[in-house]
Amino acid sequence: MALTKDRLWKVYRDMVLIRRFEEEVEKYAQNGTIPGFIHLSIGQEAAQAGVVEALKYTDYKFPDHRGHGAIVLSSPQERRKNCMSEIFAKESGINHGRGGSMHVNDLEARNMGFNGIQGSTVVTCLGTAFDSYYRKANKMEGWEADDKDLDVTAVFMGDGTLGEGTCHESLNMAATWNLPIIYCLINNHYAISTHYTESHPQQQLSTWGKGYEVPSFTVDGNDIEAVIEITEQAAERARKGEGPTLIEFMTYRWQGHFSGDPAAYRPDGELEAWQAKCPLLQTKKKLMEVHGYSEEELDALHAEVEEEIQGYVKFSLESPSPKAEDAMKFVYMDREVEGR
Amino acid sequence: MTRKLSFSGAINEALHQEMERDETVFILGEDVAKMGGDFGITKGIWEKWPNRAYDTALSEQAILGLCNGAAVCGLKPVAELMFADFVGVCYDQLINNAAKLCYMYDGQASAQIVVRAVTGGGIRCAYHHSQCIEPWLMNIPGLVIVAPSNAYEAKGLLVGSIRNQNPVVFLEHKLLYNTKSEVPEELYDIELYKAKVVKEGSDITIVAAMTMMAFAEKAAKELEKEGISVEIINPLTIFPLDKETIVDSVAKTGRLVVVQEGPKVMGYAAELGAMVVEDIFEYLKAPLKRVTSLDVPVPFAPVQEDYVLPHYDDVIKACHEVMAF
Ligand SMILES: Cc1ncc(C[n+]2csc(CCOP(=O)(O)OP(=O)(O)O)c2C)c(N)n1
Ligand SMILES: [Mg+2]
Numbered sequence: 001m002a003l004t005k006d007r008l009w010k011v012y013r014d015m016v017l018i019r020r021f022e023e024e025v026e027k028y029a030q031n032g033t034i035p036g037f038i039h040l041s042i043g044q045e046a047a048q049a050g051v052v053e054a055l056k057y058t059d060y061k062f063p064d065h066r067g068h069g070a071i072v073l074s075s076p077q078e079r080r081k082n083c084m085s086e087i088f089a090k091e092s093g094i095n096h097g098r099g100g101s102m103h104v105n106d107l108e109a110r111n112m113g114f115n116g117i118q119g120s121t122v123v124t125c126l127g128t129a130f131d132s133y134y135r136k137a138n139k140m141e142g143w144e145a146d147d148k149d150l151d152v153t154a155v156f157m158g159d160g161t162l163g164e165g166t167c168h169e170s171l172n173m174a175a176t177w178n179l180p181i182i183y184c185l186i187n188n189h190y191a192i193s194t195h196y197t198e199s200h201p202q203q204q205l206s207t208w209g210k211g212y213e214v215p216s217f218t219v220d221g222n223d224i225e226a227v228i229e230i231t232e233q234a235a236e237r238a239r240k241g242e243g244p245t246l247i248e249f250m251t252y253r254w255q256g257h258f259s260g261d262p263a264a265y266r267p268d269g270e271l272e273a274w275q276a277k278c279p280l281l282q283t284k285k286k287l288m289e290v291h292g293y294s295e296e297e298l299d300a301l302h303a304e305v306e307e308e309i310q311g312y313v314k315f316s317l318e319s320p321s322p323k324a325e326d327a328m329k330f331v332y333m334d335r336e337v338e339g340r
Numbered sequence: 341m342t343r344k345l346s347f348s349g350a351i352n353e354a355l356h357q358e359m360e361r362d363e364t365v366f367i368l369g370e371d372v373a374k375m376g377g378d379f380g381i382t383k384g385i386w387e388k389w390p391n392r393a394y395d396t397a398l399s400e401q402a403i404l405g406l407c408n409g410a411a412v413c414g415l416k417p418v419a420e421l422m423f424a425d426f427v428g429v430c431y432d433q434l435i436n437n438a439a440k441l442c443y444m445y446d447g448q449a450s451a452q453i454v455v456r457a458v459t460g461g462g463i464r465c466a467y468h469h470s471q472c473i474e475p476w477l478m479n480i481p482g483l484v485i486v487a488p489s490n491a492y493e494a495k496g497l498l499v500g501s502i503r504n505q506n507p508v509v510f511l512e513h514k515l516l517y518n519t520k521s522e523v524p525e526e527l528y529d530i531e532l533y534k535a536k537v538v539k540e541g542s543d544i545t546i547v548a549a550m551t552m553m554a555f556a557e558k559a560a561k562e563l564e565k566e567g568i569s570v571e572i573i574n575p576l577t578i579f580p581l582d583k584e585t586i587v588d589s590v591a592k593t594g595r596l597v598v599v600q601e602g603p604k605v606m607g608y609a610a611e612l613g614a615m616v617v618e619d620i621f622e623y624l625k626a627p628l629k630r631v632t633s634l635d636v637p638v639p640f641a642p643v644q645e646d647y648v649l650p651h652y653d654d655v656i657k658a659c660h661e662v663m664a665f
Contacts, residue, residue, distance in 0.1 A: 095446050107448050112412065115444075117436050123402050124437060127409020127417075134415060137391040140363060153409075169402035176397070330447035331481045333505035335533065335580070 001229045005291045011053050011224050012283045013301055015045040018069035019280060020309040025068065025087055025101075029259040033317070035089055038101050039066040043222075043254035044188060046279035049073060050227025051154055051184050054235055060110045060128040060153040062121040064186070066253065067114060067156060071104045074111040084312040090319035097322040098330075118157075119164025122183075125155040126170055129179040133241075149239040150180040154231075157183065160191020162205055171212040171246065180238035182231060183209070183246040186221065192257045193265035209246030221249025222279040252277075345523040347516040350491035351381050351456075354498040355418065357527040359385065359392060362416065365502060368394035368403060369420030378422050379458060379517060400426055404433035407453040408441060408507075416502055417453050424457035424473045424511065431476070438507035439482030451507040454498070460513040460551060460601055461649055467637035470645075472602030477509060478579045478611065485579040486532060487511040489553035491521040496530030497576060504532050511578075513550040535582035537589065541571035544659055545589045547612055548599040549575055552650065555599050555631075559655045568663060578608055583615055590616045594625035595662040599655055604632040626665035629658035 003011070022040045029038040041048060048069035055061065063070040072083045079094060086093030087101045094106055095113075105113025112128065115121050132151040135143040157167060162185060174181045187205055189196055196205065209216030215237070219226045227249060234245035252274035256263035263271075287293045328339040345353065359365045366389075367373070367382055373393035376383030386393035396403050400421065407417035421427060427434065434455070442450035461470035474485050484506050488494040494512070501508040538553070539560055548556035553574055560570035571589050575581055590596045596616055598609035613628040631654045639645050 095444070098446060099444055103444055105445060107412075107445060112409075113444060115437055115440075117432055120405070120432060120437055123405020123433065124409040126402055126406040127411065127415075128413055130406055130410050131413035131415055134366065134391070134410070138363060138389075166401045166405065169397070169399035170405070172397055173399060173402045173406070330442050330445075332484075333442050333447065333450045333452075337481060 001225065003225050003228065008225070008283065008287060008291065009293070011049050011228070012280070012287060013305060014049040014053065014073055015224065015280050015283065016302060016305045017072065017308070018045040018049060020305055021068055021072055021084065021312070024309055024313050025084070026255070026259050028088070028313075034087055034101075036100050038087075038259040039257065040255045040259055041066045041069050041253065043274060043278070044186060044251045045069055046224040046227050046283075047184070047186055047221040047249040047251050050224045051156075051182075051231050054228050054231035055152060055154055058110060059151055059235070060112055060125065062112050062114065062125050062153070062155040064114055064121070064156040064158060064161070065102050065116070065118070066158070066186070068101070068104075070156060071106075071111055074109045075106045076109065079106060079109070081312040081315045085316040085319045088316040088319070089321065090316060091322040092315065092319035096326065118161040119166035122155055122157055122161070122164070122170045123166045125153045125181055126173055126179060129153040129174065129181045133177065133179055150241055152180050152182060152235045152238045154182040154184055157185055158191060159185065159187040159189065159196040159205055160194065160199065162208060163199055171209060171214055171244070174244040175212045175214045178241055178243035180241070181244040182234045182238060183214075183244060184231075185246060185248045186251060187248050188251050188253045190253070190257070190265075204248060206246055206248035214244050214246050216246040216248070218248040218250060221251035222277050222282065224279060224283055342522045342524045344520045345491050346518055346520050347488075347491040347494050347512075348379060348381055348518070350495035350523050351498055351512065352383055353523070354495040355382060355385060356388070358499050358502050359389065361527065364414060365416045365418060366392040366394070367418045367420065368396055368406065370396060370398060370422055372420050377420060379514070381456070381512070382420065400430035401433055404430040404438065404455065407455070408433060408437050408451045411452045412441065412445070412449045418502060419453065419455050421455055421457040423469045424459035425468050425471045427457060427473050427476060427509075434477065434483065434507065434509070435480045439480045442506065443482060450505050452505045454501045454508045454510050456510045456512060458514050459511045460515060461633075461638045461645060462515045462551070464640060464642055464645060466640035470638035472600075474511065474578050475602060475607050478608060482506065483579060484508045484532060484577065485511065486576065487549045487578050488576065489516065489550050489574055490519060491523050493530060493576060495523055496528050497532070499527060499529040500532050503529060508532070511550065515551050530576070532577045533580060533582055534577065535573050535575045535585040537585065538572040538574050539570065541569040541593065543569045543593055544595040544597055544662060545571045545573060545586070545593045546597045546599060546655070546659070547573045547575065547586060547609075549578060550601065552599040552601055555650070555652050555655050558652065559659060562656060563659055568659065570659070581608070581611065581615070586612060587615060587619050591620045591623045594623055597629045597631065597655065597658045597662060599631045599650060601650060602633055603635045604630055605635050607632055626662040629662055631655050631658050
């Protein structure tokens with residue numbers, strides 16, 4: 001299914017935004033401005049932009065540790081700069097600098113954030129999926145209508161993370177109860193240095209889903225149209241109460257595991273081969289060749305995104321740090337914890 | 341109106357009454373729905389509300405994960421861990437997820453969940469079905485651990501736990517299930533984070549929880565005959581501890597004996613000891629005494645289990661020692 005001209009343009013812009021966001025984050029991580037670990041998603045923009053595009057604002061999203069793209073696109077325009085300043089550990093950060101790169105969340109946009117323990121959100125997401133399932137089954141307020149759609153939950157997980165037992169408990173439970181979950185398995189071929197074929201017996205990891213009788217697919221994760229099409233189908237099934245779907249998106253991360261990892265474990269030429277399949281380049285080509293956009297129009301889009309990103313960076317750099325003693329807040333909902 | 345009710349009956353009644361009052365409360369776990377739980381604690385709930393009681397696969401991580409996610413959406417899950425020892429299987433969901441969600445979400449949401457966990461030794465079930473797990477969880481800011489010692493406390497504290505906005509591990513000692521006490525018929529809740537002064541006294545403070553409360557009460561009576569006045573404190577919320585009540589009591593008596601079912605090393609008795617030494621050293625008339633299990637896994641053979649678990653005589657001995665110091 002080809003996207004309309006306008007929609008393809010829109011998601012191309014989303015991908016450019018992710019790419020530029022990541023490049024800036026990398027720059028400030030490298031020069032020491034951003035503290036902590038940073039996992040970049042350059043090369044994987046289509047899988048993130050496409051999944052978010054296929055979902056509603058009110059659907060639950062669980063990005064993973066390599067999730068800046070899904071994070072920033074989940075938040076509305078006015079809060080995107082706060083996603084970046086969160087990564088910069090600033091008070092203006094969307095979580096006031098409490099979480100940083102790995103834990104950026106925006107509950108209003110139903111971006112539920114990542115838990116630094118791989119595989120953990122893959123069971124937490126059962127609960128957000130269960131929520132509307134439960135409300136509907138019990139005809140709770142607002143959920144009385146038989147034909148009311150469930151809220152979809154999309155959880156991101158990597159090829160390596162699929163080794164965690166949580167993923168299997170989750171698939172089993174979601175399949176048994178027909179919970180509205182889309183398992184977005186980002187197969188970027190590596191878990192740190194370990195190729196997925198070294199840690200799993202299958203050539204395609206989507207085959208895991210079959211044992212749980214979960215409809216499972218493998219698609220080109222660098223083809224944004226394919227990503228959106230399959231995710232929309234999965235979302236539709238989930239909304240109607242027909243249960244979960246597992247989608248394996250084949251893609252590749254251009255950088256090392258974390259910003260600064262030279263990724264010496266990759267064979268020569270592999271990166272270059274994948275760079276030739278860059279999701280942005282592919283889409284740009286389609287926009288020009290199929291939809292007739294001009295070089296000037298694309299330049300204008302790039303310039304617009306650039307201005308936006310520079311705005312986020314400026315905002316992040318200029319924002320103050322959070323107060324040290326605010327570290328004591330919100331350990332418990334209903335009691336204080338003593339500070340220094 | 342009150343009447344005698346068993347500890348298990350009190351928990352069952354608390355669940356029924358709170359679920360009646362609040363439609364966001366539901367139960368899930370292994371065999372909790374149709375069968376009513378391995379220990380029969382959740383009987384009658386599934387019959388009343390088939391869509392609010394869920395039998396799950398043997399998937400403790402999924403059970404706890406589901407609780408966490410559902411809680412963030414505003415539901416109030418009450419999960420059963422058939423044995424507290426299984427906390428090991430879903431430890432991550434408790435310590436890295438439930439305990440951190442409020443912090444991670446900046447106080448905008450939290451894991452308002454209750455994990456009912458069947459705990460403790462004495463039923464000849466060996467080392468995987470007999471442990472006291474509270475110290476495994478006491479180093480984790482964000483968690484709450486509640487431990488009733490009788491039916492009255494069980495009902496009120498469970499209701500308090502369901503209404504508490506934080507993740508609560510609710511410890512049910514299996515030896516208490518058949519014990520009875522006066523329990524009001526109506527719904528009530530007992531405030532968390534507050535220790536109970538079970539009996540006032542002036543010479544020794546004994547702190548004990550769950551089944552160890554019986555040792556403390558018996559010892560207090562026996563020592564009374566010798567003219568030793570014992571103050572008994574039940575923490576009820578084992579974590580975070582009600583420091584004020586405990587420290588105030590020890591400042592008054594000057595002597596502290598902690599009776600704790602789990603092994604000695606790094607048990608909650610150790611934290612109580614540190615608390616009084618740090619805060620009221622000058623009031624202490626004797627060193628802390630801890631009466632605990634021996635530092636081994638809980639063995640199976642009855643003679644061995646009895647050997648390892650705390651002995652009543654040791655409570656009396658400890659009290660005599662602190663008086664003689
Ligand atoms: C339980 C757990 N084990 C290990 C890690 C350390 N770790 C973080 S990311 C990662 C690799 C994940 O690989 P994959 O799931 O393929 O995601 P990718 O990094 O490729 O996006 C590892 C081992 C962790 N955070 N949590
Ligand atoms: Mg990977």
